[in-house]
Amino acid sequence: MAYVKWSFETLNAFCKDVFRKFGFSGDEADTITDVLLTADLYGIESHGMQRMVRYHKGLEKGTIHGDAKPEIVFETPISAVIDGHSGMGQLVGVFAMQKAIEKAKATGVGIVTVRESNHYGIAGYYAKMACDEGLLGFSCTNSEAIMVPTFGRKAMLGSNPIAVAMPADPYPFFFDSSTTVVTRGKLEMYNKMGKPLPEGWALDENGQPSQDAPRVLANIVGKNGGGIVPLGGATETLGSHKGYGYGMLAEIFSSILSQGVTSAECCTFDDKTGICHGFAAINPAAFGDPDAIRAHFNEYLQELRDSPKAEGAARIYTHGEKEVEAEQDRRENGIQVNDGTMVELADLCQYLGLDFSSYFPGYELPAEFAGFTGNY
């Protein structure tokens, strides 16, 4: 597959126009775009604007209600429950995290659980919102079932990412990861390359280890059983029950406390996905001088980076360094988009009545592209 690089500014302008055309206000389109492009800048393309087609499908199918506004249905000074009314996940997510931040600034902590939302992009975006305000930020979400619990053969949990961000220098601690061993995107990558999956990633429909990417992916799509194993693998030897446990934590803060739809059922409805999220912000000032806490954290992070490397390893990372470096690279050198995605974006322009060539001048679509197909 060939790739082309576009500047952040190009994709940003395009993305905002697309969401305005879908009927979102200027502010809403800006918010959605910021969530998506942050993923691209961080090098997490699987969750960026290149999955725009996912949101188009949701809006067309009716699982995403473009005009819905999130509503606070329960609230205390330290907590809130939000009904997303099946609105865009990014808008629901930002609204909810803003609530958590507001509460953390007033009381020291804010915990917000959300039901009836939609795919919200990267969990880390929301954790980082709190971090940007000097707070410790958390976010998690449930999602379409893909994690098979230890000893099972049916996916009952989502990839259920948990993200945590905490202020530090020269860059924040930023941890954002699925509680499955890998995400579905990784399986799709191996599938496209025609390579067998690494051992320890996936299970077939009988709950047996499988390295057969097409088979596992077909089973996931067809809900025939199997899926991805928890962080820690398929058996207790490497800690399968631990990854499964972290997946449960994400579920508790998203679907359980909000009394929403669990991963076992979400994304099985015609008029909604039912996806649930969890958010928390904690003010370090609730534990003393935030500057002193930050300095103490900085010192430990530096000790980790400076600690002796394994033979053959050049560097020990602290969480968030890769994202900072990816962002520098992508702001300087552009964001990579593959040709398949470019075709999807051209389709989207035709559908919305936008001029593809004005956003992506000089880009030649493959000869076979003959206007909007709707088949993506």
Added chain:
Amino acid sequence: MAYVKWSFETLNAFCKDVFRKFGFSGDEADTITDVLLTADLYGIESHGMQRMVRYHKGLEKGTIHGDAKPEIVFETPISAVIDGHSGMGQLVGVFAMQKAIEKAKATGVGIVTVRESNHYGIAGYYAKMACDEGLLGFSCTNSEAIMVPTFGRKAMLGSNPIAVAMPADPYPFFFDSSTTVVTRGKLEMYNKMGKPLPEGWALDENGQPSQDAPRVLANIVGKNGGGIVPLGGATETLGSHKGYGYGMLAEIFSSILSQGVTSAECCTFDDKTGICHGFAAINPAAFGDPDAIRAHFNEYLQELRDSPKAEGAARIYTHGEKEVEAEQDRRENGIQVNDGTMVELADLCQYLGLDFSSYFPGYELPAEFAGFTGNY
């Protein structure tokens, strides 16, 4: 190695007397005993009363200050920082979790971070304290460095367990696990059996995978490098960076927010260990009707248990089931203690002037036992 079983009541009476003899008050001895024997009942013998020798050593050496009382050094309605003054970890831990519970009942949430404590037993005990009060409970701790960060060869984090407990029926959700792939106790078990370690557990002094239990353990003791890998292994393929990230979370809530000693340095001092803990309690009532939330959770847990099993697997567990069953078994059939431990307990009796045979009637010590050796 041969084993003998003793009733819970026998070990309970013995353990309480031992701690009273060490100079703790009746209440303090009861608390310490309850933490330790809960581990034994849950089947986590490595953290139970069978490691009593560890506490004896700490009290003798002066890293545990038997007469220290924990002190609140910073407090808000939702948070507290506690200086443990190097007291017994169990007493510090129970004091801190009681504070978190009190705050959660008053405000909805209580987060307490602790510095200058000691080994506190199983993290799950404290999470369960909150759960027993109808709250969502969390606890984590740092510990002597044993986890090698991804791409490293020097242990910089502890086993850093994270525990979460949440009310549910017919038994609570109870998740308690190290953020390393396994704990040191598992390595010691393989060492005693003379078996090679499973692949994916440990690193040698050069940061290379090793299945050589004696070598890895000798390196850990000698601080020569190497150690145990994070949950997710040594490389990013199976998610090493994720386990390392969860280890960092435990560090943030224990040593960072409390401005205490990080795992990189703790247990390297003569007059303290510096071990830090984190605790939180969250009131489900801050998110709606606690009974409705509990019922919703029960339903999901049952769906998980009922979901299709992998070929060859008989059962899917939810977290905490194994502990409930272990407790039933041990209350009925007794708690297993090995002969090596019995010798240690006899030694301890001689040291403290307690009558070993009155606690363990009919037990014949190995012929080579010739009174207190102090060599354990």
